[in-house]
Structures are given as C-alpha cells and as structure tokens.
Amino acid sequence: MFTHRLVFPASVLRGRGAIKHLGAMCGRLGQRAMLVGGQRAIASVEAKVADQLEQQMVSYLGSEIFGGVCCQEEINRLADVFRTQGVEVIIATGGGKALDTAKAAGVACNIPVVTLPSIAGTCSAVTSLAFRYHQDGEFRDMMPLPCGPAAAVIDADLLATAPLQWLSAGIGDTLAKWYEYRAISDLSQLTGLAGVARTNSELCYTLIEHFAADACFAVQDGKANNALEQVLDAIFLYAGLTSIMSNGAHTGASHALYEGFTACPKTRHIAHGLLVGYGNLCLLALENRSDEELLTAIALARASAVPTQLAHIATGLTEQDLAVIIDRSLSTPDMANMPGDITFEDVRRGIERVEVLGAKIN
Template identity: 80%
Template sequence: MFTHRLVFPASVLRGRGAIKHLGAMCGRLGQRALLVGGERGIASVEEQVAEQLDQQMVSYLGHDMLTGQCCEEEIKRLADRLKLQGVEVVVATGGGRALDTAKAAGVLCNIPVVTLPSVAGTCSAVTPLAFRYHSNGQFRDMYPLAYGPAAVVIDADLLATSPLHWLSAGLGDTLAKWYEYRAISDLGQLTGLSGVARTNSELCFTLIKHYAADACEAVRKGQANLALEQVLDAIFLYAGLTSIMSNGAHTGAAHALYDGFTACEKTRHIAHGLLVGFGNLCLLALENRSDEELLVALELARASAIPVHLNEISPDLSDADLSLIIDQSLRAPDMANMPTEITHRQMREAIARVQTLSLVKT
C-alpha cells in the first residue's frame, strides 16, 4: 500500500508584527543563530532580527549572503559554513530561492531553519521542497526535503514594504494552484487528500479574486491592510498546504512553461511567479476555454500586476527564443502531468491566443 508522507512546518506565526516573536521562537531552537538570505532580504530585516535575538540572549553570528541561485554548489557552501561556525539555528529570509537554499542546507546539517520571508513570491517558506537550479539559473528539479521549516514567521507589515512585482509573483504562483490542479485532477477521484488539496487550491483562487487589487494597493502604499493579510494567507498557508498534501504533484503546463523560460537567457532572471502567472493564461488556452473565460482571467492577472503579453516579460524575444522556451517546456516533468500530450504547435498557438486576447479592451 502506498504511504503518502506529509511534512508540515512545526510552527507558523502570521499577521502584522509577527517578527516580534522571532527571538522567542529561535531561543527554543538553539543559542547560536545565523541570518541567511539575499542582499535585499538581509538589509530589510537584519536590524530587527539582531534585536530579537539579543532580547532572548541568543548569540547572533552575523549573516551569510547568498548568490541568488538555489543550486547544489550554493547549498553545499552554506552547509559547510553552518558546520564550521557551529550554527544551531538558521534564520532564512528573502524569496523562494534563498529560503530553499537555507532549508536544503539546514537538512544536510540537521539544523532547524526559521523562515522569515521578506517577499511573498512563492509558498517556499512553509514547504519541505527545494526548487533547485543549475548554477546558470536554468531549472533543474523540485527536490523533496526530509523535513520542513522548524518555524515560519509571516509578517504582513514587513511584506507590505517589498517591491510590488514580488507580491505579483506570489499571486501568479498561487493562482496556478487552482488553474493547474483543476486541469490535471480527475473530478471523479477527488477523495481524501486530493480533495482537500483541490479545495485549498480553489480557496486560493477565491481569495485572490476578491482581494488581489486591494492587496497590490497596500504594497504600493507600503502599509498592510486586511486584503494583504488575506492574500498572504493564500500565498503561504493555503497554497503551501496544497503543495504539501499533493507532495508537489500539483503542477502542469504553467510551471512547465516556466521551466522553459529558464532555458532562455533573456527570461530566466524573471521572478518564478510572474512567469508562472503568464503560463496560467496559456494553460487556459491549451484547455480550449472560451474567450469569455480567458478575458476574465486576463482581467484578474492585470489586477494582480501579472504580465499578460510576452513583451511585458522580455521585449526582444526572437522566434528562435520562443521555440527554445516551448521545446524546453514540453520536456519538463510538469508537462507530463497534463491529461493529454501537448505539442509544440499547441503551445505556440496558446501563447498567440493569449497575446491576441490581451489586446482586447473590456
């Protein structure tokens, strides 16, 4: 009998000012803490992290600035530093690649990791997964970890001050939970965990549909509101639970197209969720959904500041670039989850249809 292994974060703190509980959380896990993340992430939280650790008499060992890629080399480099410095608890901040690098290194060293996302770009903060890349930024695989974060701290006040495109990335990635799970799941077989995962994914869609525009406005103003909190719950909690309960097997053509984008030098630097968000629209076209439904999805994407045309992703993509992206997407493991085989022509036509409809004034 197949055993489905569920790995949840040990503790989740969410809401405005949640960072004020970080020190107490770390103090229960270890007495020597290292802050890990990207340059912007570290700059946005280091003062508060150091203050929180000091209040709990936890030794702050400084920070380790990551290169920006969650690749095997960077994971090993960080793991070596954790061992060398005798780190007992890792505070990981930044976006998905930084958090995934820290989680993977923590598992290698058997050191607890507390995730403190400084951007809401993915559900990485709560999942026992690492999206690994090659050192050049091209997608490699989705790597399951033995355990998830020891604690997750989701502070709406902190996340309200991040650049808007990161929230938009989170919205795009979270919308994919619904669009993709709906496309690949068998409605007649939604029992147990698969049914719960699908319900969670639909809740993600509903919250974004109602609150995305106001949440984006909160980030533009740099001040948290109820809408932002609702959207953050969708991005981190409900989307994260969908990933956990499906063991990562909830992706389809939208993520496959993202994989393809990472094969192209002109697009691989674009945030994961922005590319997935565009991929969502192409997925709907691949499913032959009506123009009316696609126009509604385009309107939601615009309200979420998600790109709806290739020119918004990269204005100088050549036909050869697009062929490379499509060919790579068709080879991606995510594409194999689709209920029918997708051809190069179908994907190209889907992209063209989305772009044509994106120019329609509603």
C-alpha cells in the same frame, strides 16, 4: 503498500508584527543563530532580527549573503558555513530561492531553519521542497526535503514594504495552484487528501479574486491591510497546504512553461511567479477554455500586475527564443502531468491566443 508522507512546518506565525515572536521561537531551537538571505533582504530585516535574538539571549553570529541561485553548489557552500560557524538555528530571509537554499543546507547539516520571507513571491516559506537550478539559472528539478521549516514567520507589516512585483509574483504562483490542479485532476473523483488539496487550491483563487486589487494598493502604500493579509494567507498557507498535500505533484503547463523560460537567457532572471502567472493564461488556452474565461483570467492577472503578454516579460523575444522555451517546457514532468499529449504547435497556438486576447484589455 504506498505510504503518503506529509511534511508540514512545525510552527507558523502569521499576521502584522509576527516578527516580534522570532526571538522566542529561535531560543527554543538553539543558542547560536545565523541570518541567511539576499543582500537587500538582510538589510531590510537584520536590525529587527538582531534585536529579537538579543532579547532572548541568543548569540547572533551575523549574516551570510545568499549567492542568488538555488543550485547544489550554493547549498553545499552554505552547509559548510553553518558547520564551520557552529550554527544551531538558521534564519532564512528573502524570496523562494534564498529560502529553498537555506532549507536544503539546513537539512544537510541537521540544523533547524526558521523562514522569515521578506517578499511574498512563493509558498516556499512553509514547504518541504526546494526548486533547484543549474549554476547558470536554468531549472534543474524540484527536490523533496525530509523535513519542513522548524517555523515560518509571515509578517504582513514586513511584506507590505516589499516592491509590488514580488506580491504580483506570489499571486501568479498561487493562482496556478487552482488552474493547474483543476487541469490535471478529475474533480469528480477526488477523495481524502486530494479533496483537501482541491479545496485549498480553489480557496487560493477565491481569495485572490476578491482581495488582490486592494492588497496591491496596500503594498503600493507600504501599509498592511486586511486584504493583504488575506492574500498572504492564500500565498503562504493555502497554497503551501496544496503543495504539502500533493507532495508537489500538483503542477502542470504553467510551471512547465516557467521551466522553459529559464532555458532562455533573456527570461530566466524574471521572478518565478511572474512567469508562472503568464503560464496560467497559456494553460487555459491549452485547455481550450472560452474567450470569456480567458479574458476574465487576463483581467485578474492584469489587476495584479502579472504579465499577460510576452512583451511584459522581455523585449526582443524571437521565434528561436520561443522555440527553446517551448521545447524545454515539453520535456518537463510538469507538462507530462497534463491530460493528453501536448505538442509544440499546441503550445505555440496557446501563446498566440493569449497574445491576441491580452491586447484587447487596456
């Protein structure tokens, strides 16, 4: 008999000022804490993290800078650091790659991980998945983890101060939950967990449709508002639940194209969610959605600062570059989730259609 294993985060703290509960949460998990993340992420949160730990008399062992790529080599390196330093609780900050690396290293050492995202680029803070890459940044696989974060601290005040591109990335990635789930599922046959995943994925779209523009204004002002909180809930909670309920098997052409973009040196450095967001538009074209529906999706992406044309992603992309991107996307399990057979010509025509329609929106 097949057993569907759902792995949730043990605790989620969300809202403005949520970081004020970080110390108490860590204190229940261990007495020796280390902060892990990118250099900018650490700089933005370290003083508050150290203060929180001091209040709870938890020893702060300092910070460890994440190497930039969630590859097995970096996972192993961090795991060695944690063992050597006698770490009892890991505080992971930054974006999806940093959080995924820390989660995977924590699992390797059997050490609890508290995620404290400093950008809202993906739902990684709450999931038991790690997107692994090769050392050069090309996508490798999506690795399931046996446990989720011990806690996720989603602080709207902190996330409001991050650059807008990261919220845009989170919006692009979260919109994919609906676009892809709708594309790969028979919506008339959904029951149980599949129905819950469908409801969550559609709610992601609805919240972004209503609140994304005002949330972007909040980030531009550096001050959280209700719209930003709604969008953060979509990015972390509802998108995260979709991933958890489906065990990661909810992806399609949007993520396949993202993986293709990582095969090209000109585009692999672009944020995951921005590339997925562009892939969403190509997915709609592959489904032969109407021009009206595509234009609506392009307008929503444009209002959220998600790329709607190749030139928004990188300049100087050649037909040879596109061939590499498309070929790589066609070889992925995500593209195999799509109904019917998708060919190189299908994807190329879809990209061209998005380019033409995107040019119509100023």
